[in-house]
Amino acid sequence: MLILGLESTAHTFSAGIVDDAGNVLNLVSDTYIPETGGLHPLKTAMHHQDCFDGVISTTVKEAKVSIRDIDLIAFSQGPGLGPCLRIGATIARTLSAGLRIPMVGVNHCVAHVEIGRVACGCDDPLCLYVSGGNTIISALKCGRYQVFGETLDIALGNMLDTFAREAGLAHPGGPKIEQLARKSDLLLDLPYVVKGMDLSFSGILTSAIRLLAKHDLEDIANSLQETTFAMLAEVTERAVAHTGKEEVLLTGGVAANDRLKKMIDIVALEQDASFHVVPRKLAGDNGAMIAWTGFLQFDQGNTTSLEESRVMPNWRLDQVDIPWRQER
Amino acid sequence: MEDMQDKRGVTLVAFKKGAEARLFRGTWLEWEALYKIRTRKPYRHHLLDAQIRTSRTVNEARILEKLACNGIPVPTLYEVDLDSCTIIMEYINGKSIKDSLENGAVPSARVFKELGNQVARIHNAGIVHGDITTSNVLQVKGESRGTIPRIIDFGLAMFSTSLEDVSMDIHLFKRVLTSTHAEYFAEIFPRFLEGYEEGREYSSRGASIDDILKRIERIETRGRYVKKNKRMD
Structure with missing residues (x-):
């Protein structure tokens, strides 16, 4: 069977088609890049509204299938920006009704984990999900992806982007900070905030912005990466030691950062675990992960009725049952 | 993780590799002791690494001492070696x-x-x-x-x-x-x-x-x- 997945939680509107074996037939994304400032929810939603028909028809056409061949519509029901989520949900309801096929609402965070598992061929990983909106360390326990550690305030990607904006770099700032950091080996003093297994980045952001007046941008960029990535690495290491998982999976937009990859790779090695990074195309927000997770839910007999299809901007990863996985 | 010898020639038997430190069993004077060694973390910037390891060793030793003085049954502190970021303390069997x-x-x-x-x-x-x-x-x-x-x-x-x-x-x-x-x-x-x-x-x-x-x-x-x-x- 073929599944069409729609992703619209934040800056990216994306459609992906996968089959029931987890093969990605096609994936097309359109990412909103604001001219100034950060993501305004309404403007981002308007971007999705303008591009969705093009994205979906290109996805179907390039996959060399007809929209009539689709058997299931999956959409990201949360967590994310309300106005953006509603665009995806509305399209899903329309397609589901028009094509007379079932639809299924998917948790965006679960989708990141599941596409990572199928794309990297790993079975039972400790998952480190780091993006512009989320920073979560999770693993399967008691039938759910339990959150072992997470950010208490802003996400790591959000922190990097916000700092970059303050420093006059254009959105998205993460990759630019990575380039700048390569030119420095200096370490400036920034707060190192690990609370048990949880992390906090807002104080570091404030301190880093303050450093802008006195130091080179390269040195601040390097210190920012070294400090925050070390925090993540430390919590990941503790979570692996605590859960005894033998695989570490890195995903989310920040997984594209080579320095972070290298650090988590060493952590995995130290803990005798294998290390997997989700391929770049599938690590960021994308429709294929929604389609694949939608299939896993459908395969368990779960579909979403019209009444249940309301978006859930605050839907947590650990509120979702994962019946398709057996605990080891 | 392999066994090793400490600076006095005491044989340290590898016991547990934690996230934060490596633990060894050995003796200290006539007592059975736990050696907690905060080894270098190769993933961290070397300055940040040294700073974190030293400050955590000092901090942990201070805390154990204070809690023992307050009559709380924490592991008894035997010795601290800052060069190797090692704390030697009572071995608790349980x-x-x-x-x-x-x-x-x-x-x-x-x-x-x-x-x-x-x-x-x-x-x-x-x-x-x-x-x-x-x-x-x-x-x-x-x-x-x-x-x-x-x-x-x-x-x-x-x-x-x-x-x-x-x-x-x-x-x-x-x-x-x-x-x-x-x-x-x-x-x-x-x-x-x-x-x-x-x-x-x-x-x-x-x-x-x-x-x-x-x-x-x-x-x-x-x-x-x-x-x-x-x-x-």
């Missing part, structure tokens, strides 16, 4: 609560009550543990009465009396119970709180148990998106 729970052997209610009591006394001393997990509580035979819990690994402990830090300590224990031992939570946590309430002395600077419970609730809603999402729960 099974962790995590191991027991995973084998379906739930320790008695009294053990959790006593644990709560010890945590309260740690807080009374102006210290928070920072990582009260079920793997950091060992069960040993008491001198007169059955099993008693002994809290280990003060590697993340700090001096603090703030409501936030004290509540965070209890929140972390609660969180470990709900994430790792969800099926025993209802049995364990109330006993723990009972012991805590009994052992806590509220000075003028301290907060009451109600303040703490209220703060824990707030901490729980602070994680991403936990705002009372009634539709989902």
